[in-house]
Structures are given as C-alpha cells and as structure tokens.
Amino acid sequence: MRGSSCVSLALLAVVLLCGAPNSVSAQGVDPQALKQEIDALRTEFETIKKQYGDRLAALESKLGSAQPAAEVAQVPSPSPTGSTTPTANVFNPDMAVIGDFLGAAGRNRVAPSPAFEMHESEVSLQAVVDPYARADFFIAFGQEGVELEEGFITFPTLPGGVLLRAGKMRAAFGKINGLHNHVLSWTDRPLVTTNLVGGEEGISDAGISVARLIPNPWLFLEATGQVFRGDSGELFQSNRPRDLTYVGHLRAYHDITESTNLDLGASYARGQNNAAASESIDGRFATGLVGIDATLRWKPLQRSIYHSFVGRSELVWSRREQPIGTARAFGFYASGDYQFARRWFAGLRYDAAERADDASIRDRGQSATLTYWPSEFSQIRSQYRRIRYADADTANEVLFQFQFSIGAHGAHPF
Amino acid sequence: MLIKPSFVAVTLGLAMFCAAGAQAQGRVNVMTTTEDLAAIAREVGGDRVTVESIARGYQDPHFVEAKPSYILKLQKADLLVVVGRELEIGWLPPLIQQSRNAKVQVGAPGYLDASLRARILEIPQGQVTRASGDVHPQGNPHYWLDPENGKAIAKAIGEKLGDLRPGDRTFFDGRVADFSKRVDEGEKRWLATLAPYKGAKVVTYHRSFPNFAERFGLTVIDYVEPKPGIPPSPQHTLDLINEIKQQNVKVILVEPYFDLKTPNSIGQSTGAQVLVMPPSVGGVKAVTDYFSLFDYNVGLLATALQKSGAAGGR
Numbered sequence: 001m002r003g004s005s006c007v008s009l010a011l012l013a014v015v016l017l018c019g020a021p022n023s024v025s026a027q028g029v030d031p032q033a034l035k036q037e038i039d040a041l042r043t044e045f046e047t048i049k050k051q052y053g054d055r056l057a058a059l060e061s062k063l064g065s066a067q068p069a070a071e072v073a074q075v076p077s078p079s080p081t082g083s084t085t086p087t088a089n090v091f092n093p094d095m096a097v098i099g100d101f102l103g104a105a106g107r108n109r110v111a112p113s114p115a116f117e118m119h120e121s122e123v124s125l126q127a128v129v130d131p132y133a134r135a136d137f138f139i140a141f142g143q144e145g146v147e148l149e150e151g152f153i154t155f156p157t158l159p160g161g162v163l164l165r166a167g168k169m170r171a172a173f174g175k176i177n178g179l180h181n182h183v184l185s186w187t188d189r190p191l192v193t194t195n196l197v198g199g200e201e202g203i204s205d206a207g208i209s210v211a212r213l214i215p216n217p218w219l220f221l222e223a224t225g226q227v228f229r230g231d232s233g234e235l236f237q238s239n240r241p242r243d244l245t246y247v248g249h250l251r252a253y254h255d256i257t258e259s260t261n262l263d264l265g266a267s268y269a270r271g272q273n274n275a276a277a278s279e280s281i282d283g284r285f286a287t288g289l290v291g292i293d294a295t296l297r298w299k300p301l302q303r304s305i306y307h308s309f310v311g312r313s314e315l316v317w318s319r320r321e322q323p324i325g326t327a328r329a330f331g332f333y334a335s336g337d338y339q340f341a342r343r344w345f346a347g348l349r350y351d352a353a354e355r356a357d358d359a360s361i362r363d364r365g366q367s368a369t370l371t372y373w374p375s376e377f378s379q380i381r382s383q384y385r386r387i388r389y390a391d392a393d394t395a396n397e398v399l400f401q402f403q404f405s406i407g408a409h410g411a412h413p414f
Numbered sequence: 415m416l417i418k419p420s421f422v423a424v425t426l427g428l429a430m431f432c433a434a435g436a437q438a439q440g441r442v443n444v445m446t447t448t449e450d451l452a453a454i455a456r457e458v459g460g461d462r463v464t465v466e467s468i469a470r471g472y473q474d475p476h477f478v479e480a481k482p483s484y485i486l487k488l489q490k491a492d493l494l495v496v497v498g499r500e501l502e503i504g505w506l507p508p509l510i511q512q513s514r515n516a517k518v519q520v521g522a523p524g525y526l527d528a529s530l531r532a533r534i535l536e537i538p539q540g541q542v543t544r545a546s547g548d549v550h551p552q553g554n555p556h557y558w559l560d561p562e563n564g565k566a567i568a569k570a571i572g573e574k575l576g577d578l579r580p581g582d583r584t585f586f587d588g589r590v591a592d593f594s595k596r597v598d599e600g601e602k603r604w605l606a607t608l609a610p611y612k613g614a615k616v617v618t619y620h621r622s623f624p625n626f627a628e629r630f631g632l633t634v635i636d637y638v639e640p641k642p643g644i645p646p647s648p649q650h651t652l653d654l655i656n657e658i659k660q661q662n663v664k665v666i667l668v669e670p671y672f673d674l675k676t677p678n679s680i681g682q683s684t685g686a687q688v689l690v691m692p693p694s695v696g697g698v699k700a701v702t703d704y705f706s707l708f709d710y711n712v713g714l715l716a717t718a719l720q721k722s723g724a725a726g727g728r
Contacts, residue, residue, distance in 0.1 A: 255483050
C-alpha cells in the first residue's frame, strides 16, 4: 500500500513538472490564460487524485478479501489441486501422454540404433474450440528436443460436406504417413518411408487440408486436397514462399462382409526438393510422388476382441529432378498382422525401396514382430529386422519397445 | 468484384437448399450406437422414424471399429442416440467428427446422451485410476438392463423426437406412454418369474449386469475378469473357483462376445452352470426387441436356477 502511494506521489510530481514549463512561459502573457491553465491543472490533479484514491481503495479491499481465502487454503483439502473447484477444469482439453521406449541389439552400420532410447513422448491436447471447430495438438518430446508433431484446427461442419483443417499436420499421403508412431504395427517405419517419403517425419508440414465425401450409392469415397508451406524434412524444401507442396488423396472403402473390409487409396504429392540448395546452383527441382495403398481387414464381430487380421501394402513411385537428370525410384512394403489371442499379435513385413536420388541402389528388408498388450493402455513389442543394404553390410537387429499411455482415453485408429 | 454476386448467389442457394431439407417432413433418420437404443427408438418413433444401430448386439460395445461406412450413416442422420458414460469413447468421437453433420455433433440438437436421466450404478468414489482396470469414471454404462431405465430412455428419445418434429409430438408422447405401460406389465411378469430366486448369487464375466441384478434381486459376488477390461488370470480364476464353491454360486453369466474357455473350466470345477446371457438386443437370435431381451434373459435364468435347486439366497 505504501508502495502504491509513493507511485501516485511520483506520478503527481511528474504531472506537475510537465505542467510547469507551460505555466512559466504563459506568465507574462495573460492573467486570464494563466487562471485557465491553473484551473485545468487543478482539475487534472483532482482527477488523478481521485483515480489513485479509487485504485488504492480497490487494492485494499482486494487484500482484505484475500486474507480469509488464504486462511481457507491452508486447511487441508481432499482435492490434490487445492482450492480449485472441479468446474475450473471442465474446459481443459483432454490430455494424454504416450511414451515410446525403444531398445536395440544387433548390428546395423548404416542406421545404428542406440541400445536404449526414450524415442518419443507424445503429449496430446484435444478439445472443442467453439460451436464451429475443434483443435488437436500433438507435441513430441524426442531424444533431441521438442517438436510440434501436429497442431491443427478442424471445422467439421462446414456447408457442402467439407472437412477443413488448418495447421501443422501429417499429410494424407498413403496410409502410414498420416499415422503417429504409436499406432503403427512395428517399432520402425518401412524402408519405402525412409528412402522415398521423408523418413520418420514423413510429409508433415504447415498448411490447409480440405476433405470431401463423394456421394455415390456403392462405397465410401473421400477426396482430400492439401496445400503446405513446402518444407518436409529432406523431401521437400521451399526456397521461396511460392514453393508450396501439394498433396492429393483419394480413399475408397467398402465393407465386403460385416467382418471383412477393403480400404484402397491413391495419393499424389509434389513440391520443390533440396537438389538446388544442397549443390548451391540455380534452378528449380521438383519431387513428385505417386502412391497406391491397399488394406484388407478381417475382424469377426462376435469375437472381435480375440481375433483380427490386417494385411496392408503401399507402393510409391518417386520422380526427383536433380541437376544431373531426373531420378525415378520405386519402393513398397507388404505386411500382415494377425491377432491370435486377446492380447497377442504376430506380424510379418517385407520391404524394398530404391533411393530417391539413385534408383540403382535398392535396399531390401524383412521383419517379424510379436506384440503383447498387458492392457489397452500399454504394449510390449519385439521385432526382428534384417535389412540388406545395397551399398553396405546387411543389418541384423532385434528391436524391442515398451509403449504406455496415461490420461484421456484416446480413440482407436482405424 | 464480379466474383462477389456469384458467391452470394451460391451461398444463398446453399442456405435455401439446407432450409428446404430441414422443412421436408419425412421420417426422422435416427442412428443409435447400440441395438438396445435402436429397439427403444423404434418403439417410440413407430413409422415416423427410420432407425439403425452402429454396433451389433453380439459385439462388445466397448470395442467397435470406427469404420468409414459408419461415417456415411452418420452423415445422413437427423438424430444420434448414444449410451454415454464413456462406453463409446474409443470409437465414436472420430466418427462424429468426420460425419460432416452439424446436427449430430456433441451438444447439437440432434445428439442425445440416453444416460442423462437413467439410474447409473457403480459411479467410482474417491480416486479413480486405471490400476482398477478400464473403469468408467462416470459409472457403469450397461444401465439399459433395468426396465425402469428403459422407460427413462424412451422418454428422453420421445421428447427429443418431439423437439425435432413438433407436429408429431403428441404421436411420440402417446407411443412413449404405450411403451412404458407395456414395460410395466412386462416388469411385473419378469419380477414374478424371478421372485422365487431372490438373492441368488451369480458370477458374471464383465460388469455388464449391475442394473439387471439390482432390479431382479440377484447378487453378483464376483467377475471372471479380475478387473474391468483385464482378461482372466490363473490366480484370479483359482480364487474365483474357491469363492463359487464357498458361496454355493449356481450360475456364471457370460456375454456372447466373450470366450467361453475360462467360464467353462470354472463351471466344470464348481458345478455352476455357464449361461450365455445377452446384455443387448441382437445378442442372440431370439432377442429381437427390448421386451424379448428381458423375456429371454429372465427365462434363461429362471430355468437354470430352478434346475440347480437354488431357491434364492439360502
């Protein structure tokens, strides 16, 4: 209180000082003007005095009311959050953290994995924004730092059946590019992703996405168009603001029976690559990607928690313009995952992918996985992986993974 | 400048199209998450609604897949009725979000949480953690298995349909009253059938039957699952066998979507009968509506308890 009165006095002095030169200069001019000036100053002074008086009174009453509140807070409260009422948390977003712990044993000279690694801790924050939109944030804490994995606003109810998204997001290229690590059937991503589709980050960038259902009497058909800033790891690199990345995706889904369904997709992506920047030459070099994906799922409804099968394949063709000519590369993976008991899954994957900048280098890999689910909220997985690198020693590794989630119950991906 | 008038025209056209759609007084297109809600919605809506359920009655309603074909169904819905209490939390939110249907978004006029007026049991007290398994913090979502709650659900659906079609409000109110009357009659019958076995002890696989047990005087002493959502463990199964023997439990109730291996082996070691008891309409072929759900289950239980000579709680 003493402090604030000092401040008000100091301010008063400043006001008086500022006013002084004016009054001095006015002295010899006109007594009428001088009187007016003094009146004005007096009014100003009274106003400021009143303002500070009011503010002091408000502060005093605030302090007074804070006193008993502080006493209440000292009383042991059953709620761990102290004096906050449950209603204060009503509008907090749904929060969850998913931990992904990886271990590796074996030999890999090309891309060696550390023996132990807290690969990623993903924090998700999700809530409805207002009657028109919802927001989703996924923040990934990795070994090297923190990254906004995704953060976007979704407008789910625009006219014309359009689903609009804006923000940073994983692009709708193929199937697994859009998926987060923790929902994959493996501890890693297939070679085709590493070699052709931007590695673990994949195509993930800031931009706008528009998705619309195409009405027809036969099947679920959804077309998605996306425009991004143009920076996706090493895959796309924007050298000027106009260098955008474009992604298009068409998805067709059909229930063959109540337990079997087929999910097909075709994707296209195009953007500027890093060929010009990395070799510091002028020119514009684009990378175009075409992808086809197919997923066959089987899950008998009455025994849905015990048995299921997912077979999936993605084929990607890359066309990368480079100073030395255009490189055309191809890669694919095919995988099958079978759930043979309520908590057990076994899977196989075959990988083959040429390198984006040199199609004569073709890597091949095979993986076998075994996954155990102690509960819906944790998962233990082991993966044997053999990669025959075209230009290096064959890698043989055993990878294992603990995955665990706390917080809000997220939706299961489909 | 030239774009503007055409843009306005398109917007106006869309608005008129939407308005025309809303005015067309066809049947109300009702989607429900489960077949029980669908059965009640059919009773209430009669021929002025079309009703379809996302989950089948013989499917575990906690683990439904969010198939895109459901998105198409939700896209056309005027009303979405959900069980609530986080039963559908693992699969419904992405479906609603992708439905592009403003009517059925959470909180919109076409979204109805059927649990809001029902009597909800097993609302956890004190600190809730997942150390207790997959608990539902808002209480047990299998509340439709009490006929009194069935009436509450019907009333909520009737009022909602009346809001959506004010012209048909009396029609829906009449049907709700008729449904409630028939439920009351049925309840008397079901209570009478099970009266001799009041207090009979049972074991169920999952916590699907607390409301049913409360209404019809059964005592659920334990579960085949050690904790909700956690599959049977050898130790718990052994403990359960001892408990069943000690307390002279005569029946083990298993939902149609659970594996019968463990319940059968418990049954063999204890002499208790294993009954596949559908918690939902459509769970078995004979159960086609809300009334046959109780007819079937009450009959099944009465027969089994009579055979075992368990004349209740002694």
